[in-house]
Amino acid sequence: MKGKMVGLLFIILGLVVGWTALAQSNTGSISGKVVDQKGNPIPGATVVVSSPALQGTKGTATGKDGNFLIPYLPPSSDYTVTVSAEGFNKVVLSKVQVQLNSTTNQNISLESGKSVVTVTAHPPAVSLKDTKVSTNLTSQELSLLPLGRGYQNTLFLAPTAINAGAGGNPGVAGSTADENVWIINGINTTDVVTGTFGTNLNYNFVREVEVNTGGLPAEYSSSTGGLFNVLTKSGSNEFHGEAFAYYTNQNFSAKGIPV
Numbered sequence: 001m002k003g004k005m006v007g008l009l010f011i012i013l014g015l016v017v018g019w020t021a022l023a024q025s026n027t028g029s030i031s032g033k034v035v036d037q038k039g040n041p042i043p044g045a046t047v048v049v050s051s052p053a054l055q056g057t058k059g060t061a062t063g064k065d066g067n068f069l070i071p072y073l074p075p076s077s078d079y080t081v082t083v084s085a086e087g088f089n090k091v092v093l094s095k096v097q098v099q100l101n102s103t104t105n106q107n108i109s110l111e112s113g114k115s116v117v118t119v120t121a122h123p124p125a126v127s128l129k130d131t132k133v134s135t136n137l138t139s140q141e142l143s144l145l146p147l148g149r150g151y152q153n154t155l156f157l158a159p160t161a162i163n164a165g166a167g168g169n170p171g172v173a174g175s176t177a178d179e180n181v182w183i184i185n186g187i188n189t190t191d192v193v194t195g196t197f198g199t200n201l202n203y204n205f206v207r208e209v210e211v212n213t214g215g216l217p218a219e220y221s222s223s224t225g226g227l228f229n230v231l232t233k234s235g236s237n238e239f240h241g242e243a244f245a246y247y248t249n250q251n252f253s254a255k256g257i258p259v
Contacts, residue, residue: 026186026231029096030070032106034062034083041066042110045085049096051076075208076098077138083108089115099136135159135216139207139233151203151230152239158211159228169196172213172226174202179225185232197228207233246254 053076152168166177178195
């Protein structure tokens with residue numbers, strides 16, 4: 001009986017760890033510290049985030065050291081962060097960017113009073129808990145670049161990722177094309193036989209791409225190349241859509257000149 005209980009405990013622990021890893025690979029976080037005008041931490045301050053990409057709002061309260069962390073946020077460039085505390089003014093940060101699998105850090109200072117201060121912020125998105133080397137490419141950036149129709153064409157924009165002559169499978173930092181890990185929406189899609197990407201994807205469906213070229217987490221120790229993390233588009237609180245078409249006729253074809 002004791003052995004069965006221990007086994008059940010390990011299964012539950014594995015499910016929790018697996019779900020946490022899945023959520024982290026599909027989302028980003030906002031963290032920071034709330035202080036007063038003298039730099040002293042404000043415990044119990046309320047921090048609420050909202051975005052068209054987020055269903056509803058998410059919030060938390062600062063700890064005794066004034067720090068806060070709001071994890072599992074869908075990547076977006078238009079988050080609004082509202083910070084308030086009893087006896088202090090309210091600060092609203094707009095245009096805050098959250099990138100895939102990264103943490104946006106923002107320190108916020110409150111002053112005594114009841115006024116509302118609105119700040120248009122573009123804090124850097126940095127990872128505070130690891131030493132990975134990564135490049136994030138958003139759908140807005142991809143739409144402005146002359147690229148092919150497969151998301152693999154975007155991967156060569158990252159440093160040290162080069163064309164390895166293997167049909168869209170790049171080599172990273174001297175590695176071969178079959179030493180990478182491919183993840184789409186948290187699911188490992190790496191071909192188990194060839195070690196190359198197992199699923200093709202039109203980049204119009206891509207919301208953000210994270211290209212990791214160094215310092216990979218321990219759970220990806222099987223990779224001696226790069227880790228390619230892709231998040232596809234999903235619903236939001238805004239109505240939007242996208243359409244594209246192809247057209248060609250004889251006027252777009254080159255005509256040979258008789259010799």
